[in-house]
Amino acid sequence: MTTTSLQEQAMTKPPIAKNITDGKKPITWLDNPLTYLRQCYDQYGDIFRIGSEKSSVTVLAGLKANQLMSTESKDFLSSNAFWSETLDEMNCPHSFIGVDGDVHRYQRRLMAPMFCKASLKDNVGEFARTFREILSTRYSEPSTRLCPFLRHTLSTQIGYALQGYAPTPEEVEALIDYQATVMNACSFKRISKRVLTSPEYLQAKKTVHELADRIIHNKQAEHAKERYIDVLISQGLKNKPQWFTPGDIRNHAIIPFLAGIDTVTSALSFALRELLLNPDIRQELQQEVAQLNLNEPDLSVINDMTKINLFTKEVMRLYPPAFAVYRVATNDFAFNGYQIKQGETLIFFLSACHTDARYFSEPYTFKLQRFADPDVGSQAYAPFGKGPHTCIGAGLSNIILPLNLATILKFADFKYEGNIADLALDYTKPSLSLDPDFALSITPLAHHQTA
Ligand code: HEM
Structure with a gap:
């Protein structure tokens, strides 16, 4: 491109996406955001706007957007401006997902040791036991709604590992409803804020507050390692009280659940859907898990899950639970020949390259061995974001995701009664989700009893 046309481009705004279809019929950003973004990226490339000329949001995508987020995001991008209304409603002004700079760095340093593999390695056996127990005691029924089952399992695993407390299934559902309602009303603006006065929402909020207080005050003497919430109180609150209001502390009590349950549920449900679509892959993975000791597994067993690990990576390539993240520009900057203005809301479509044939051949084909080539990716x-806010729970996720998948493959049979390819996507939750009524018939296998 010549210098003049670059200058001209900088004067104009990025193109507005128009007439977007899924290949057959028109689709909208609100109804089908992932497909919408993918089609826009194919049509317009690394930068475009969605919405109308009067009210639009700029989307940055592709390799350059990922690099920008990794390297320079701290200089001119803010998470806070996007999250602030959600944090107001949750009464936690310093919740670390929605703050920038020193207050974010300080909390991240405090939390990082609790999320590292060295800290989680002793929980692996307990993760496996938890799943087997829940599977056999609660969910060996003819038809199990998959998402509540996974949320119950994951909240128990995450809760015991980090907070020494496992929420009840009812508390977990209240958490999920509360989070989805606040985010949809306050940050994504998908629904009216009037919903924040509805009796259902207020009940969920009350349940979540009570849960947070119970976690804070549940100082179980028998808990083996220092709990996340205790570290935050003993170090964070003590050294930086201005960043740990009572509301912030409550938020820290539930943050591992808010960030971890919905996302891992998404990955696991798409994984099971993919296994139902691909019986050959299911059989291959089943052969691998047959060789593994899942009775008392440790980290080495997770490392031995060669195919399962390749499989989960490929699942999150095609179905990225958090396919895009929001930021607000805190300074003017240039991107791909266009000028981004301070104050603009931006969507970083970080998973755009996942279906770009320049990086992943035949991008819409599920290939078990794709990531066996170390140069791919x-x-x-x-899938876990880029830059300062990149997922702190990625290590934990890389343990519980393959472990849970291996456990269900080894200790249960699962079937779907309908046509699995027809299952609709659901965008009412913060993460990419499958139809909330998606139900499987799960039968624990006989050797489960003796395992
Ligand atoms: C498949 C599973 C997961 C996926 C795909 C995922 C994805 C992400 C992404 C994309 C971000 C970046 C958000 C941004 O830049 O605005 C993020 C942040 C975060 N994730 Fe995850 N996540 C997963 C599992 C977990 C788990 C299991 C936990 C904890 C129990 C967790 C805790 C967090 C937290 C606390 C942050 C905020 C980090 C910060 O602001 O510095 N995530 N996650």
Whole structure:
């Protein structure tokens, strides 16, 4: 491109996406955001706007957007401006997902040791036991709604590992409803804020507050390691009281659930859907798990899950639970020849490259061995985000996701009665989800009893 046309482009705004279809029929951003973004990226490339000329949001995508987020995001991008209304409603002004700079760095340093593999390695056996127990005691029924089952399992695993407390299934559902309602009303603006006065929402909020207080005050003497919430109180509150209001502390009590349950549920449900679509892959993975000791597994067993690990990576490439993240520009900056203005809301479509044939051949084909080639991925693969806010729970997720999948493959049979390819996507939750009524018939296998 010549210098003049670059200058001209900088004067104009990025193109507005128009007439977007899924290949057959028109689709909208609100109804089908992932497909919408993918089609826009194919049509317009690394930068475009969605919405109308009067009110639009700029989307940055592709390798350059990922690199920008990784390297320079701290200089001119803010998470806070996007999250602030959600944090107001949750009464936690310093919740670390929605703050920038020193207050974010300080909390991240405090939390990082609790999320590292060295800290989680002793929980692996307990994760496996938890899943087997829940599977056999609660969910060996003819038809199990998959998402509540996974949320119950994951909240128990995450809760015991980090907070020494496992929420009840009712508390977990209240958490999920509360989070989805606040985010949809306050940050994504998908629904009216009037919903925040509805009796259902207020009840969920009350349940979540009570849960947070119970976690804070549940100082179980027998808990083996220092709990996340205790570290935050003993170090954070003590050294930086201005960043740990009572509301912030409550938020820290539930943050591992808010960030971890919905996302891992998404990945696991798409994984099971993919296994139902691909019986050959299911059989291959079943052969691998047959060789594994899942009775008392440790980290080495997770490392031995070669195919399962390749499989989960490929699942998150095609179905990235958090396919895009929001930021607000805190300074003017240039991107791909266009000028981004301070104050603009931006969507970083970080998973755009996941279906770009330049980085992943035949991108819409599910290939079990794709990531066996170590050169595949790198900057183009970003299921856990990029830059300062990149997922702190990625290590935990890389343990519980393959472990749970292996456990269900080894200890249960699962069937779907309908046509699995027809299952609709659901965008009412913060993460990419499958139809909330998606139900499987799960039968614990006989050797489960003796395992
Ligand atoms: C498949 C599973 C998961 C996926 C795909 C995922 C994805 C992400 C992404 C994309 C971000 C970046 C958000 C942004 O830049 O605005 C993020 C942040 C975060 N994730 Fe995850 N996540 C997963 C599991 C977990 C788990 C299991 C936990 C904890 C129990 C967790 C805790 C967090 C937290 C606390 C943050 C905020 C980090 C910060 O602001 O510095 N995530 N996650």
